[in-house]
Amino acid sequence: MFSKACEYGIRATIYIATQSLEGRRVGLKDIAKQINSPEAFTAKILQQLAKNKIIHSVKGPTGGFEIEEVKMRDIRLQQIVSAIDGDSIYIGCGLGLKACSEKRPCPVHNKFKTIREDLRKMLETTNIYELTQGLYLGFTFLKS
Amino acid sequence: MFSKACEYGIRATIYIATQSLEGRRVGLKDIAKQINSPEAFTAKILQQLAKNKIIHSVKGPTGGFEIEEVKMRDIRLQQIVSAIDGDSIYIGCGLGLKACSEKRPCPVHNKFKTIREDLRKMLETTNIYELTQGLYLGFTFLKS
DNA sequence: AAAATACAGGACTTTTTTGTCCTTTATAAC
DNA sequence: GTTATAAAGGACAAAAAAGTCCTGTATTTT
DSSP, X not given: OOOHHHHHHHHHHHHHHHHHHTTOOBOHHXXXXXXXXXXXXXXXXXXXXXXXXXXXXXOSTTOEEEOOHHHHXXXXXXXXXXXXXXXHHHHSOXXXXXXXOSSSOOTTHHHHHHHHHHHHHHHHHOBHHHHHHHHHTTSOOOOO | OOOHHHHHHHHHHHHHHHHHHTTOOBOHHHHHHHXXXXXXXXXXXXXXXXXXXXXXXXXXXXXXXXXXXXXHTTOBHHHHHHHHHOSHHHHSOTXXXXXXXXXXXXXXXXXXXXXXXXXXXXXXXXXXXXXXXXXXXXXXXXXX
16 A cells, blocks of 8 residues: 555654654654664655654754654644655556546546545544554554 | 556456457457557566466467456456455555554554455455446546 | 764665566467 | 467566665764
8 A cells, every 4th residue: 555665654753753742852763663664764764754844853962853742733644645655545546547537537436436535535634643642542553 | 556567457357358248359469559558568467367267368379368258247356456466455554564453453553444444345346347337338448 | 172973865785566578388270 | 280379488677666874964962
């Protein structure tokens, strides 16, 4: 569904958010360890997320990554996915046809329509804050 | 969503089915032209589909690919997707976690649940025959 | 100011996916 | 039986995705 980069990106963002809620800024090493991702590759993805203003990065000693609590409620899954994978997952044609549209649909267009639409809505309405809550309460997990 | 190979595979299968309904067995060249796909690569995919008994291939002059009309109504999109991409799209975790399950869910597990379930159902219930009908009537398209 | 820390960024490697080409094998037509 | 045709299959090439490594830069601490 999503690329590996995007999966790591979502996992990292959620982890950073949970830690920011506790007042902790977190470093790359900690993040990679906590979400079970390759460190150097994760660094690239965090860079991308920082450029897209999804997370905030601070250089130097005591530096690391963080997300303001106010922003957590505004940042949607869609923004992360869009920044890393683009929007073809919830916008593009199921059979990869560029010319596929409502007026000129591919054979599976209508079959995929509601699914893609539901996916788009979910990604656009889910914010990072709500995803931290289950983790905080120990109901959900980011590892393995 | 799907790999390029899978997209071509679905498109090819639908095209072959429409032609089989007209009593025409179709060759690789024709298929690749009609679905706008790279010929040699398409050959590999057709080979895979034939091995998986999704399409039937005939060698030699007047040979080509075909699907029995009876089988068209039994073959589901799921079988094509499964044969080419595996079932991780509608089975696996949205964040790529192997250990993600109902008892130990990832933070997006429940958000993705109905979407993945709807996708699975759609793929399992959609047969090839019904996908040929729009094409036959000129309501749907496989090209570009 | 110097040293240490931690992210940014560029160059590079590996693996997977996508795609090609050429030889072999089966079969239909003559 | 010979020839022509079309799929099967193996080896290879290109491109994209995944992942690493090293140097530079900002910032904090001493």
